[in-house]
Amino acid sequence: METSDTEQQRRREMLVQQLRANFGDIGRSTLRAIFDNVGWVELGAGDVLMEQGQPGDTAYLSLSGRLRVYVKNPDGTSRMVRELGRGEITGEISLYTGAPRSATVVAIRDTLLARIDKPHFDALVARNPQVSLALTNKIIQRLRTQNVxxxxxxxxxxxxxxxxxxxxxxxxxxxxxxxxxxxxxxxxVTADSMAARMAQPGLSAADASQGERLSAALDELEAE
Known part of the structure; x- marks a missing residue:
C-alpha cells in the first residue's frame, strides 16, 4: 500500500527513535542508508509474520502494535513464550546464522514493522559495530530464557x-x-477518549487509514 510523504516521514521518525533506543547514536549517513533500504511491513490482528522452520534472512523492528511468539513442543502443540511490543526486534538470529526461523510470530493487533535483510544488515554493522554488540547481547538474553x-x-x-x-x-x-x-x-478506553488523545475528532474504527496512528496511541497508553 502506498503511503503519503507525511506518513513516510512519520514512519522514519518512529524508526530513528527505536534504532537509537536499541543501538545508541547512529550517524546521519548511516540513517540515510537505512532509509534507502528498509522495508515496511503492515500486519493486521491474526496475520503471521513468520513461521517456525521457514528459511529466514531478514529481521524486523516493531514500530507500533503487538505480536506474540510461539514455539512448537515435542508433541506438536504450540506454546506462547513471549509478547513483543514497540521497539522490540525479532528474526535477528537468522542474520547471523542463516538458520530457519526458531519460532512463529503472530500480530495480535494492527502492527507496523521495519524490515532489513542480511546484505543491508551487514553493511550497517560494518559502519556501526555497536549494532552487532547490542544485538548479540539481546540474543544471549533471549537464549537464556527461551526454554523457561x-x-x-x-x-x-x-x-x-x-x-x-x-x-x-x-x-x-x-x-x-x-x-x-x-x-x-x-x-x-473509548472511541471518544482515543479521538481526544490523538487530536482526531470523529475517529472511526472503520477508517483503515487511522490504523497505524491508533496502534501507536495504544502503545503509548500501555507504556504509561
Missing part, C-alpha cells in the same frame, strides 16, 4: 459489548475500570 516456561500474561484489554437493550456500556466499562484500579493500573 513463562506464564500467560495478564489480560491487558477487556472489551465491553452490550447485548441487552438499555444497558449503558460506557458506564459499565467505567465501573469495571474503577474496580480493576484497586488491584493495579486500569484505564477505560
Amino acid at each position: 516456561r513463562q506464564p500467560l500474561p495478564a489480560p491487558v484489554m477487556v472489551t465491553v459489548l452490550p447485548i441487552t437493550n438499555g444497558l449503558d456500556a460506557a458506564e459499565l466499562a467505567q465501573r469495571l475500570t474503577d474496580m480493576l484500579g484497586r488491584y493495579g493500573n486500569a484505564c477505560c
